[in-house]
Amino acid sequence: MKDKDFAINNEEQITLTRDNVSSAVIKRLPRYFRYLRxxxxxxxxxxxxxxxxxxxNITASQIRQDLNCFGGFGQQGYGYNVTYLYARICELLGVSAGFQAVIIGGGNLGRALAKNEMFEKRGVDVVAIFDVDEALVGTTVNDIPILHIDEFERYAATHTVDMAVLTLPKAQALEMAQRIAETDIVGIWNFTGQELDSVDGNLIVENVHLGDSLMTLNYRLNSRNKE
Amino acid sequence: MKDKDFAINNEEQITLTRDNVSSAVIKRLPRYFRYLRxxxxxxxxxxxxxxxxxxxNITASQIRQDLNCFGGFGQQGYGYNVTYLYARICELLGVSAGFQAVIIGGGNLGRALAKNEMFEKRGVDVVAIFDVDEALVGTTVNDIPILHIDEFERYAATHTVDMAVLTLPKAQALEMAQRIAETDIVGIWNFTGQELDSVDGNLIVENVHLGDSLMTLNYRLNSRNKE
Structure with missing residues (x-):
């Protein structure tokens, strides 16, 4: 079985960041992180x-090139120091930065994410979930309290929140992003499928397009059927 | 706001497929699909x-190069025919292939996916959900019946199922993939985080690593904080 690990979404533009680490390398860092773990x-x-x-399943020369970018120099006949590389990648990826997140939308997806150990593994602390549903408010998911969305601004003003995970319906995403832009929250992890590019130049939005991944699977199934 | 649409997962290797469409182009097709819609x-x-x-937010020359790959030739002074391009991409991506899917795992993530219109939009019909929980069996989510996982093999033998969406706990993923490999189901859309590469050479596995996307957001927040 050839597992392609196709991307959910892609922009192939190679741009250099402040640190002279190209965005293509940055995109591969989470993968190195997983394997080094x-x-x-x-x-x-x-x-x-x-x-x-x-x-x-990456060429050795690509690996050497990637790791050299951020000072992970292997030694001839010794290879790479795993702990050093891991620590360096954690540092670059902000694993040790202690980011705090809120989830906006306490439906099935929000609850699934709240229960997922992925946040903890990556050093992100989910501190609250917001929803409009009065029946959910006051309950918890994985010990994380569900608060009413009306409390959002007050909560954001009195707590350190680095990112909002948007799992509410697409139709409400734009308005919510505007509310977020008026707080100190900078990051949005966007599951809504709504483009949020034009909301605010200070926001950092990371989109998850699950449909793109599904399409890639479709493509591979379709190609196989034609063979 | 610069929306990078970073990838969930990446392999940058450029390989040519049977149709001479490179995998890098294929990875971008779902994105063209979304914008053409x-x-x-x-x-x-x-x-x-x-x-x-x-x-x-892709360069024009990249677009021309990509679309030329599968016969989407723009005309000078006219541009691209949107409907033609869309139809061609749908064909390549298997949107019109009428694939049928089952979801294995009726928890929050499975239920969130079952309710998501993404499947319908991409021509995939979700026909059943499987779970071990007797309390769920016999109920429906979005009109899709939840069946007992013990029924899986019999169901797969008597229905046309093209892909299984794995939303069950990671610890059970490997065993489930082995059971799938013994049926006629070829595609696995894998949300479990368990590597399934070695299970069976005939399976086509598409992995979703949400943690990689989270890490990319972390990285971008971390870089900004350092500025």
Whole structure:
């Protein structure tokens, strides 16, 4: 089975960031993070680019090039120091930054995310969930309190919140993003499918387009059927 | 606001498929699909690569190159025929193939997906949800019946199912993938975070790593904080 790990969404433009790390490398960092976690769990102290290449299905030369970008220089005959690389990637990715998140939308998707250990693994603390449904307000999901959306501005003004995870219906996404833009919250993790580009130049929006991933699977099934 | 639409997961290897459409182009197709849908909804019959470039935040030359790959030739002074391009991309992506899907795992994520119009929009029919929970069996989500997981093999043998959407806990993913491999189901849309590469060479697995997207947002927030 060839697992392509196709992207949910893509912009292939290669731009250089402040740190001279290209956006293409940045896009691969979370993947290195995942594989390095596994190596650490296995107690592996060092790894060659060849072995990492086999595991990650990326060419060894690509790996060397990527890791050199942020100072992960392998040593001939020794390979890479796994713990050092992991720490460096955590630092770049802000895993140790202690970000706090709120989830806006306590429906099935919001609840699924609230229960997901992904946040904890990546150093993000989910501190509250907001919803309009009076029946949900006052309950908790995974020990995270559900608050009424009317409380949002007051909460944002009195707590440190770095990102809002938008899992509310698409029709309400734009208005909510405008409300967020008026608080100190900078990041939006957007599951709504609504384009939020034009809301506010200070917001950092990360879109999840699950439909794009589904389409890629469709494409691969369709190509296979034609063979 | 610069919306990067960063990828959930990435493999940058450029390989040519049977149709000589590179995997990098294929990865961008779902995005073209989304934007062309919007154009059709707006009643737009044709579009120049320059305008599409502005909307999609991809360079015009990249767009021309991509669309040429599958015969979407723009005409000088006219631009691209939106309906033709959309139809061609639908065909390539298998939107009209009438794929049928089952969701395995009737928890919050499975239910969120079952209610999501994304499947319908992309021509995929969700025909059943499977779960172990006796309390869920016999109920429906969005008119889709929840069946007991013990019924899975019998259902797969008597229905046409093209893909299984795995939303069950990670710990059960490997065993479930093995059960799927023994049926005629070829596609797995994998939300479990469990690597399923080694299960069966005939399976087509599309992984969704939401954590990678979260990490990209972390990175961008972290970079901004340092500025």
């Amino acid at each position: 596994i190596l650490i769990r296995e107690g592996k102290m060092r790894i060659s680019s060849a072995e990492l290449s086999r595991r990650m | 919007i154009l059709i909804r707006e009643g737009k019959m044709r579009i120049s690569s320059a305008e599409l470039s502005r909307r999609m």
